[in-house]
Amino acid sequence: MNLLELKNCTLSFGGLTAVSHLNLNVNEGELVGLIGPNGAGKTTVFNLMTGIYAPSGGDIFFKDSSLSSLRPSQVCRLGVARTFQNIRLFGNMSVLDNVRVAQYIYLNRGLWRTVLRTRSFYEEEEQVFKKAREILNWVGLSQDEADEAHNLPYGKQRRLEMARALATRPHLLLLDEPAAGMNPFEKEELMKLIERIHRELKVSILLIEHDMKVVMGICHRVMVMDHGEMIAEGTPNEVQKNAKVIEAYLGQQINNC
Amino acid sequence: MQFLQQLINGISWGSIYALIALGYTMVYGVLRLINFAHGDIYMLGAMFGYYVAVFLGVAEHASGVRVLSVVLISMLGCGLIGVGIERFCYRPLRKAPRLAALMTAVGVSLLLENGGQLIFGADPKFFPPLIHTREIFRFHEIVLNNIQLMIFAVSLLLMFLLHWIVMKTRMGKAMRAVSFSHDAAGLVGIPVNRVISFTFFLGSLLAAAAGILVSLSNPKVEPLMGIMPGLKAFVAAVLGGIGNMMGAMIGGLIMGISEVLVSGYISSTYRDAFAFFILIFILLYKPSGLLGKTGPEKL
Amino acid sequence: MKSIRQVLFCVAILCFFFFLNHFLTLYLNPYYLQILIYAGINVILAISLNLVNAQTGQFSMGHAGFMAVGAYASAFFTDRVGPLLHSFFTHVLAFPDFFSSFFIFGFALVIAGCLSAGAGFIVGLPVLRLRGDYLAIATLGFGEIIRVMILNMDVVGGARGFTDIPIYTNVFWLGLCVYGTWMVIGNLIHSTKGRAFLAIREDEVAAECMGIHTTKYKVGAFVIGAFFAGVGGALLAHEVGYLHTNSFTFLRSIEIVVMVVLGGTSLVGSALAAIVLTLLPEVLRFFSEYRMVVYSLVLIFLMLARAKKWKST
Ligand SMILES: Nc1ncnc2c1ncn2[C@@H]1O[C@H](COP(=O)(O)OP(=O)(O)O)[C@@H](O)[C@H]1O
Numbered sequence: 003m004n005l006l007e008l009k010n011c012t013l014s015f016g017g018l019t020a021v022s023h024l025n026l027n028v029n030e031g032e033l034v035g036l037i038g039p040n041g042a043g044k045t046t047v048f049n050l051m052t053g054i055y056a057p058s059g060g061d062i063f064f065k066d067s068s069l070s071s072l073r074p075s076q077v078c079r080l081g082v083a084r085t086f087q088n089i090r091l092f093g094n095m096s097v098l099d100n101v102r103v104a105q106y107i108y109l110n111r112g113l114w115r116t117v118l119r120t121r122s123f124y125e126e127e128e129q130v131f132k133k134a135r136e137i138l139n140w141v142g143l144s145q146d147e148a149d150e151a152h153n154l155p156y157g158k159q160r161r162l163e164m165a166r167a168l169a170t171r172p173h174l175l176l177l178d179e180p181a182a183g184m185n186p187f188e189k190e191e192l193m194k195l196i197e198r199i200h201r202e203l204k205v206s207i208l209l210i211e212h213d214m215k216v217v218m219g220i221c222h223r224v225m226v227m228d229h230g231e232m233i234a235e236g237t238p239n240e241v242q243k244n245a246k247v248i249e250a251y252l253g254q255q256i257n258n259c
Numbered sequence: 260m261q262f263l264q265q266l267i268n269g270i271s272w273g274s275i276y277a278l279i280a281l282g283y284t285m286v287y288g289v290l291r292l293i294n295f296a297h298g299d300i301y302m303l304g305a306m307f308g309y310y311v312a313v314f315l316g317v318a319e320h321a322s323g324v325r326v327l328s329v330v331l332i333s334m335l336g337c338g339l340i341g342v343g344i345e346r347f348c349y350r351p352l353r354k355a356p357r358l359a360a361l362m363t364a365v366g367v368s369l370l371l372e373n374g375g376q377l378i379f380g381a382d383p384k385f386f387p388p389l390i391h392t393r394e395i396f397r398f399h400e401i402v403l404n405n406i407q408l409m410i411f412a413v414s415l416l417l418m419f420l421l422h423w424i425v426m427k428t429r430m431g432k433a434m435r436a437v438s439f440s441h442d443a444a445g446l447v448g449i450p451v452n453r454v455i456s457f458t459f460f461l462g463s464l465l466a467a468a469a470g471i472l473v474s475l476s477n478p479k480v481e482p483l484m485g486i487m488p489g490l491k492a493f494v495a496a497v498l499g500g501i502g503n504m505m506g507a508m509i510g511g512l513i514m515g516i517s518e519v520l521v522s523g524y525i526s527s528t529y530r531d532a533f534a535f536f537i538l539i540f541i542l543l544y545k546p547s548g549l550l551g552k553t554g555p556e557k558l
Numbered sequence: 559m560k561s562i563r564q565v566l567f568c569v570a571i572l573c574f575f576f577f578l579n580h581f582l583t584l585y586l587n588p589y590y591l592q593i594l595i596y597a598g599i600n601v602i603l604a605i606s607l608n609l610v611n612a613q614t615g616q617f618s619m620g621h622a623g624f625m626a627v628g629a630y631a632s633a634f635f636t637d638r639v640g641p642l643l644h645s646f647f648t649h650v651l652a653f654p655d656f657f658s659s660f661f662i663f664g665f666a667l668v669i670a671g672c673l674s675a676g677a678g679f680i681v682g683l684p685v686l687r688l689r690g691d692y693l694a695i696a697t698l699g700f701g702e703i704i705r706v707m708i709l710n711m712d713v714v715g716g717a718r719g720f721t722d723i724p725i726y727t728n729v730f731w732l733g734l735c736v737y738g739t740w741m742v743i744g745n746l747i748h749s750t751k752g753r754a755f756l757a758i759r760e761d762e763v764a765a766e767c768m769g770i771h772t773t774k775y776k777v778g779a780f781v782i783g784a785f786f787a788g789v790g791g792a793l794l795a796h797e798v799g800y801l802h803t804n805s806f807t808f809l810r811s812i813e814i815v816v817m818v819v820l821g822g823t824s825l826v827g828s829a830l831a832a833i834v835l836t837l838l839p840e841v842l843r844f845f846s847e848y849r850m851v852v853y854s855l856v857l858i859f860l861m862l863a864r865a866k867k868w869k870s871t
């Protein structure tokens with residue numbers, strides 16, 4: 003079943019068409035890869051899906067309701083969460099607080115009760131706290147919960163971004179180059195984590211990644227973009243042999259390490 | 260009739276705003292900083308002019324040489340102060356968030372105003388007449404006097420000079436390169452710091468000139484006189500498109516004229532608020548100003 | 559059970575400030591009392607601006623405008639409507655004088671807060687689309703516009719100023735308002751919901767993507783900040799007894815900004831800075847002449863001192 007679908011989406015910045023008449027879909031329960039050379043428009047596709055940009059043409063559907071006129075916060079409420087290519091944590095907040103505040107949409111106590119500190123407020127805070135610990139434990143950051151986010155090493159910051167996204171309890175998780183800048187060992191760990199999220203939390207995942215080894219290792223299906231268009235789609239093996247894909251990457255070395 | 264007279268007054272003030280606005284715009288161009296203290300440099304220009312004029316005894320014997328030295332000395336003084344402010348207050352904050360630099364600029368502005376009150380005294384001084392007012396042209400009630408004409412002519416001259424410097428000289432080209440990118444300019448061997456100092460120097464010269472020109476027609480000189488003209492010139496710069504020199508000139512004229520019209524036809528107490536209305540309107544609906552360019556913000 | 563405890567707690571607070579007021583008016587000389595009240599008002603202003611500038615990261619330089627709205631609105635209320643209410647309370651309901659002024663000033667404070675909050679909403683909604691230095695300049699502009707608009711209102715005295723405002727402010731009201739401000743803003747930012755303010759400061763795009771309606775929160779912070787600025791203004795009006803728009807220029811806003819900048823991000827810091835900057839001119843005689851010079855130097859040196867931190871990142 004279709005979970006997310008882009009229909010004929012277009013977006014341009016001034017003269018540059020970053021995404022052009024793009025059709026794309028993610029099925030329920032899938033772990034899909036989105037690859038393409040630098041500047042192909044992958045991140046822009048994420049920005050469209052999460053409501054940061056509105057498409058100038060076409061439409062986006064999530065569980066059959068249109069996303070194209072929603073704010074990012076509304077998209078989040080529907081169950082789409084993301085991470086960012088250039089890490090965007092809440093740097094001066096603790097690791098724990100990063101994950102706590104991401105549960106914002108599950109808070110039912112109004113500002114009034116927050117100010118008056120009613121009992122239901124404390125109960126809710128307790129739940130949020132427990133959940134945050136659980137998630138941190140799950141991604142392996144429990145040791146670091148008191149540190150400020152900007153003090154974490156790079157690999158852990160990427161994990162925290164994922165933890166924060168998971169705290170919104172998404173149906174679809176969008177990961178933008180989560181392995182960028184990691185060493186092979188960290189990448190291995192990351193792949194395991196992504197697979198675990200997919201399997202144990204039953205979250206569908208759309209993954210942008212440059213590292214072919216990561217993509218080939220875990221994705222069921224791979225879509226390839228170039229110049230804002232979809233140029234190929236299929237199983238990892240099919241895509242790797244596709245002539246158009248090889249051409250798109252020509253001059254751009256496919257990262258094999 | 261009355262309208263034409265106000266137009267003349269408006270153009271006269273407008274040229275002053277334009278001169279000050281050029282300083283805002285140039286500094287914003289190279290540093291992306293709203294140099295809040297720029298209006299106070301204008302005040303210092305008038306203040307220095309006053310002291311030099313008194314020292315040289317211009318009021319008793321006004322000769323061309325003395326008048327010229329009043330103008331040049333106070334311009335030079337302001338130029339150096341402008342360079343000093345950049346060197347000691349803004350340069351350490353190059354890498355800081357823009358807001359931090361803005362707060363520093365606010366601090367410098369307050370320092371010049373309040374320090375000025377301590378040093379020069381809070382009560383106004385009266386600028387000795389460098390030039391005696393003469394009517395040049397009269398048509399019914401419309402009067403154009405030599406000072407208004409002079410303000411306009413000198414401003415125009417200075418603006419052409421500035422335009423020539425920025426477009427034709429090596430330093431001007433370097434300024435444009437720096438305003439494009441510090442790093443790139445540095446890589447091709449442009450001395451970025453020196454160019455920025457030069458920009459502050461030029462901007463302060465113009466502000467000082469504006470201060471003296473104003474004192475010709477409004478001889479009251481006091482330490483807080485720079486606040487309002489400074490803010491309005493800033494609005495003029497934003498209106499024209501901050502970072503754009505042509506825009507600053509046009510913005511200045513529009514500000515001067517519209518403001519005189521507002522105080523003539525609506526209410527003089529709204530005169531100062533009007534500038535802020537324009538500012539907010541522009542910021543909200545066309546932040547790039549009349550002549551500026553915008554691109555979408557990149558994530 | 560819990561609600562009974564809360565009611566008891568409120569009563570205890572009221573009694574505490576009531577007796578504190580009595581005690582201080584009896585034993586403290588009026589000069590110190592006045593300084594205490596100014597310090598308290600500045601604490602309210604600094605904490606309320608802290609929510610906007612330091613917690614939510616939306617740098618506002620127009621706080622004096624909201625203060626002015628509160629000051630004038632409450633003065634108008636106590637001066638014009640107050641006497642009518644007073645005769646109604648004392649003659650029709652046979653309240654003692656004490657209760658009558660209690661209710662009148664209580665109303666006045668609420669009205670001040672609400673009108674300022676309204677002004678905060680009207681200003682905040684459009685202006686909070688801007689960021690950084692542009693936002694700062696635009697709020698400064700709005701502050702001045704508010705001031706000039708009040709200057710042109712003849713019902714509140716216009717350029718002559720608003721005279722003969724009854725003196726209602728005392729330690730009781732001051733304590734209540736400082737406590738209220740502290741509790742509302744403090745409890746807010748130390749909760750998961752309130753951490754949304756900080757999240758916006760840290761990264762607005764990421765906050766929005768985590769489900770936080772950033773516009774609502776930014777305007778919300780602005781409205782809450784304006785509310786308490788209005789309350790602060792009302793206290794000031796009923797302490798001084800006279801209002802003129804010249805006390806609400808953007809220099810006033812900058813004084814409050816300096817308190818927040820000096821105090822760092824925490825509420826305690828802002829409050830301490832407010833107290834120090836109120837006391838300094840009184841303790842150091844010569845200081846009052848140099849007050850604004852010192853403010854400007856503090857601002858410059860604080861920024862320069864933090865420059866190292868920014869250089870390294
Ligand atoms: N906000 C923006 N303004 C202008 N151009 C943009 C913006 N965002 C992305 N682009 C351009 O769109 C193209 C696609 O960028 P992006 O989606 O980031 O590529 P990818 O993630 O595939 O490397 C690039 O040429 C980029 O420069």
Ligand SMILES: [Mg+2]
Nearest residue numbers: 044045046087
């Ligand atoms: Mg990308």
